[in-house]
Amino acid sequence: MGQRKLISxxxxxxxxxxxxxxxxxxxxxxxxxxxxxxxxxxLLPQYDGIFIQMEDEIASMGAIIGASLTGKKAxxxxxxxxxxxxxxxxxxxxxxxxxxxxxNVQRGGxxxxxxxxxxxxxxxxxxxxxxxxxxxIALVPDSIQESYEFTIKAFNLAEQYRTxxxxxxxxxxxxxxxxxxxxxxxxxxxREFPSVPPEEYYPFDGSKGLVPPLAPYGEGYxxxxxxxxxxxxxxxxxxxxxxxEQLERKLxxxxxxxxxxxxxxxxxxxxAEYAIFALGSMARVAKQVTLDLREEGIPIGLLRPLTLxxxxxxxxxxxxxxxxxxxxxxxxxxxxxGEVERYAGKYTKVDxxxxxxxxxxxPREIKDFIKExxxxx
Amino acid sequence: xxxxxxxxxxxKWCKGCNLCIEFCPKNVLELKDAKAKVVSPEDCIxxxxxxxxxxxxxxxxxxxxxxxxxxxxKTNKR
Amino acid sequence: xxxxxxxxxxxxxxxxxxxxxxxxxxxxxxxLLRALYLLNIEKDKVAMVSGIGCSGRTPGYVDVHTLxxxxxxxxxxxxxxxxxxxxxxxxxxxxxxxxxAIGGNHFIHAARRNIDITAIVYNNGIYGMTGGQVSPTTPYxxxxxxxxxxxxxxxxxxxxxxxGAGATFVARSSIDEIPKLDRLIADGIKHKGFxxxxxxxxxxxxxxxxxxxxxxxxxxLRWVQDITVPMKKAKDMSKEELKGKWITGIFRDEDKPNLxxxxxxxxxxxxxxMVDESSKEGxxxxxxxxxx
Numbered sequence: 001m002g003q004r005k006l007i008s009x010x011x012x013x014x015x016x017x018x019x020x021x022x023x024x025x026x027x028x029x030x031x032x033x034x035x036x037x038x039x040x041x042x043l044l045p046q047y048d049g050i051f052i053q054m055e056d057e058i059a060s061m062g063a064i065i066g067a068s069l070t071g072k073k074a075x076x077x078x079x080x081x082x083x084x085x086x087x088x089x090x091x092x093x094x095x096x097x098x099x100x101x102x103x104n105v106q107r108g109g110x111x112x113x114x115x116x117x118x119x120x121x122x123x124x125x126x127x128x129x130x131x132x133x134x135x136x137i138a139l140v141p142d143s144i145q146e147s148y149e150f151t152i153k154a155f156n157l158a159e160q161y162r163t164x165x166x167x168x169x170x171x172x173x174x175x176x177x178x179x180x181x182x183x184x185x186x187x188x189x190x191r192e193f194p195s196v197p198p199e200e201y202y203p204f205d206g207s208k209g210l211v212p213p214l215a216p217y218g219e220g221y222x223x224x225x226x227x228x229x230x231x232x233x234x235x236x237x238x239x240x241x242x243x244x245e246q247l248e249r250k251l252x253x254x255x256x257x258x259x260x261x262x263x264x265x266x267x268x269x270x271x272a273e274y275a276i277f278a279l280g281s282m283a284r285v286a287k288q289v290t291l292d293l294r295e296e297g298i299p300i301g302l303l304r305p306l307t308l309x310x311x312x313x314x315x316x317x318x319x320x321x322x323x324x325x326x327x328x329x330x331x332x333x334x335x336x337x338g339e340v341e342r343y344a345g346k347y348t349k350v351d352x353x354x355x356x357x358x359x360x361x362x363p364r365e366i367k368d369f370i371k372e373x374x375x376x377x
Numbered sequence: 378x379x380x381x382x383x384x385x386x387x388x389k390w391c392k393g394c395n396l397c398i399e400f401c402p403k404n405v406l407e408l409k410d411a412k413a414k415v416v417s418p419e420d421c422i423x424x425x426x427x428x429x430x431x432x433x434x435x436x437x438x439x440x441x442x443x444x445x446x447x448x449x450x451k452t453n454k455r
Numbered sequence: 456x457x458x459x460x461x462x463x464x465x466x467x468x469x470x471x472x473x474x475x476x477x478x479x480x481x482x483x484x485x486x487l488l489r490a491l492y493l494l495n496i497e498k499d500k501v502a503m504v505s506g507i508g509c510s511g512r513t514p515g516y517v518d519v520h521t522l523x524x525x526x527x528x529x530x531x532x533x534x535x536x537x538x539x540x541x542x543x544x545x546x547x548x549x550x551x552x553x554x555x556a557i558g559g560n561h562f563i564h565a566a567r568r569n570i571d572i573t574a575i576v577y578n579n580g581i582y583g584m585t586g587g588q589v590s591p592t593t594p595y596x597x598x599x600x601x602x603x604x605x606x607x608x609x610x611x612x613x614x615x616x617x618x619g620a621g622a623t624f625v626a627r628s629s630i631d632e633i634p635k636l637d638r639l640i641a642d643g644i645k646h647k648g649f650x651x652x653x654x655x656x657x658x659x660x661x662x663x664x665x666x667x668x669x670x671x672x673x674x675x676l677r678w679v680q681d682i683t684v685p686m687k688k689a690k691d692m693s694k695e696e697l698k699g700k701w702i703t704g705i706f707r708d709e710d711k712p713n714l715x716x717x718x719x720x721x722x723x724x725x726x727x728x729m730v731d732e733s734s735k736e737g738x739x740x741x742x743x744x745x746x747x
Contacts, residue, residue: 024539045725050538050718055564059531062524066535069522092525217520218540220499224515226523235515392476399673428457429633432481433471437458
């Protein structure tokens, strides 16, 4: 039985980061994520780590990439406006295949929007916020327990697949407190050290596997990383064959491992004829709706992605074939519903309910909507 | 009159920018088909200005008695 | 003998450089490499970070840890490296636009923080890579592809900017002051704190061609000689005479506590009995000493 603790989402993320081995944080104040920075400003110096508040989010993103290249685990945390500023350097981390973790505590958008209210309006920005083709991993907790556990999982995935990972939470889950149980032992994954000597080391050599090891600075491996298209040596190359091979490997290292990465919660779906598709704080509401409707005799369940990206297409299709109707519920004006329609639309009816006014959508509204749609056909 | 200095020009790296020729106080060098060429090595006084003025590491001046093991291009790899 | 010194730190197989014939960047690179040679710094202890532009291609030629980042962001990337590798010599090489336009915010904050990074600015007053657009250090009245009628703005004085922001080593030199520049860069690297070296250099193919200097490097170099004035000489020149001139020399060389040392001291003081990774209890709620 691990230690029990009443703690907020933001503080849970900060403490879990330390537990995961994070020893560098660079960030910039922004509601509703600042508490992550504040807590790490206290903790990191106690763990021989470094906390720095940079001059803006762009700088924060640059700093954590630099820190990660020295072999250390590095974190930044922000919200919508800051997340938008970080996109270019996040793209650099994708191109350079540099493991970092970025917490995006979603608030109402767009623009300054609703700083102290939740939203789920960055879902597609997380996936496509950068120019160019890329894959990204994004985890979506719906509780403080998951905020703790998914932070560790985010670092593990970043190290394992040599990629940035987004921990996508929101104002509700980051600010509220819940009692959590701090797991006794947790699996900590560290990046692989190169098995070849420096003179044979190439930072982007995919010949032995989709994820080439990233040598830490200061260990005799002097290599080059650039945002330019590059070859296995890391030096610039615009040779079409090389460009295609490198980009395909960077995409495939996530696509081909999606079965290990993607995770969903399947709630009361075994005998369900209907299902709600919801994530994050809205999944908490949807779970209540599911229980209430079950009591009214409606065989409904909830499919909740724990990993928003890569998208849970296979898991969704598997259920879509057996379901009469899927209801997508999200705090925006229609974002993830596009992906659900894309995969499930071939097999079943997909409906959407949502809005973005900074308030969680109450269970009653969702129940009425679902019952009305069920009775229609 | 034996040359006191050996001047070596790396024709692959020289881009014919003419700076070494402009600055050589003894007109030891000349530009020929867009490359620096040593025309009167005997006049070289070993001031190394040409080395300092070359943007492309393309010229090296060494004293004759200096047995400098000029590293081949590969020795310096990693 | 001088080229031989620089070759020690070169990635020979990457030469010749991609810079145009007569570009000044190669002169700054060779000076930089001789500075490393002078200090006899171990390659494995050096990180060289650059932004985007012709200057951005510098690290590719240098056999140290090299990182070619995004436009204007070399310094933040370098900051992350320095904070995690205090024993490293971290160099940020930037163009004038890279450093003082898009990168301006990072430049002044690094100076304010006094983080131990050496910033070398390849200041040719133009955006060369993209074809000769006007930059924050393009002289008033000079022509550029985006200032076809002459630049109407006054340029930044990168030295004043660095001094005002608190950098503790600030100097300016030019590609005409080699080998003096070698020593200056070595001093900057050795200095523990944020060092700025503004190096006036040339871009014959864009700046030169549009400003009656042509593509001849010698003409462009004479222009550098005209617009730079050694500090000693500048002392007895009037403000009028100094208009449009860049003063060279060391403007500040001051030892002040630098950021990473302060961090390391703090960490030592707070040395927490390391909670080993798989420890049972979570992270104690350690309040600051003054709190009850």
